[in-house]
Amino acid sequence: MIDVRGVHKSFGELDVLKGVDLEVRAGTVTVILGPSGSGKSTLLRSINHLEKVDRGLIRIDGELMGYRRRGNKLHELREREILRQRSQVGFVFQNFNLFGHLTVLQNVVEAPVSAQRRKRGEVEPLARELLDRVGVGDKADAYPRQLSGGQQQRVAIARALALRPKVLLFDEPTSALDPELVGEVLDVIKELARDGATMVVVTHEIGFAREIADTVVFIDGGRIVESGPPREVLDNPVHERTRAFISKVL
Numbered sequence: 001m002i003d004v005r006g007v008h009k010s011f012g013e014l015d016v017l018k019g020v021d022l023e024v025r026a027g028t029v030t031v032i033l034g035p036s037g038s039g040k041s042t043l044l045r046s047i048n049h050l051e052k053v054d055r056g057l058i059r060i061d062g063e064l065m066g067y068r069r070r071g072n073k074l075h076e077l078r079e080r081e082i083l084r085q086r087s088q089v090g091f092v093f094q095n096f097n098l099f100g101h102l103t104v105l106q107n108v109v110e111a112p113v114s115a116q117r118r119k120r121g122e123v124e125p126l127a128r129e130l131l132d133r134v135g136v137g138d139k140a141d142a143y144p145r146q147l148s149g150g151q152q153q154r155v156a157i158a159r160a161l162a163l164r165p166k167v168l169l170f171d172e173p174t175s176a177l178d179p180e181l182v183g184e185v186l187d188v189i190k191e192l193a194r195d196g197a198t199m200v201v202v203t204h205e206i207g208f209a210r211e212i213a214d215t216v217v218f219i220d221g222g223r224i225v226e227s228g229p230p231r232e233v234l235d236n237p238v239h240e241r242t243r244a245f246i247s248k249v250l
């Protein structure tokens with residue numbers, strides 16, 4: 001479902017991704033671990049073309065992200081096409097990124113209507129259903145500032161799901177939360193995994209990773225150091241750097 005091939009990305013002099021290959025099969029969960037600054041967010045952002053990569057290709061469900069191939073050349077898609085492509089990818093951010101001037105319901109309805117041209121009248125009942133599903137159905141008419149962090153993040157998840165995305169990307173979805181609110185958000189993500197969503201999750205929650213990941217990827221210095229099932233990468237890492245990182249996080 002996601003195919004990342006030979007991706008390089010620099011910011012000025014700083015090489016952040018140095019040749020990343022990653023395959024995510026449909027219906028599987030990939031957890032990305034790695035130290036701060038190793039390129040995890042840049043990789044996620046590249047997947048839905050929030051960052052333009054310098055080299056390499058990214059495909060979602062076979063579709064080249066951000067580009068169209070003509071002969072031997074790649075041409076960047078127009079903004080409208082990019083927005084359409086991006087709307088196939090649900091992205092959940094560390095800081096929720098809800099629109100503060102919109103109600104919870106409006107936050108969920110907005111993108112399907114504007115980016116996918118679906119009818120408000122059809123999206124609304126679906127949005128309410130999704131809000132129920134993540135346990136904040138009673139908050140539909142509230143504004144984000146009236147919600148706890150955990151509730152806001154669950155709204156953000158409902159908003160991502162409203163796009164009917166092919167894949168869900170989570171960038172440290174619980175690291176801005178008070179400890180007692182972490183569990184309620186992880187539970188929602190676990191349930192999505194059980195329902196067969198294709199997901200990539202950046203997190204430092206090792207126990208959670210062990211529980212839901214099909215594949216754990218350890219990234220350091222812009223390269224994938226090691227990847228495999230949790231019982232290998234988490235419990236029996238081959239590389240010293242992976243070992244050191246995991247013992248630190250634990």
Ligand SMILES: Nc1ncnc2c1ncn2[C@@H]1O[C@H](COP(=O)(O)OP(=O)(O)OP(=O)(O)O)[C@@H](O)[C@H]1O
Binds near residue numbers: 011035
């Ligand atoms: N827009 C940008 N302009 C310049 N440098 C950037 C930009 N975005 C990221 N970087 C740099 O790229 C490197 C990787 O950043 P990235 O956010 O991908 O790391 P990360 O693994 O997600 O770290 P963290 O765990 O702290 O979130 C960092 O050194 C960061 O400062």
Ligand SMILES: [Mg+2]
Binds near residue numbers: 040041042171
């Ligand atoms: Mg990050």
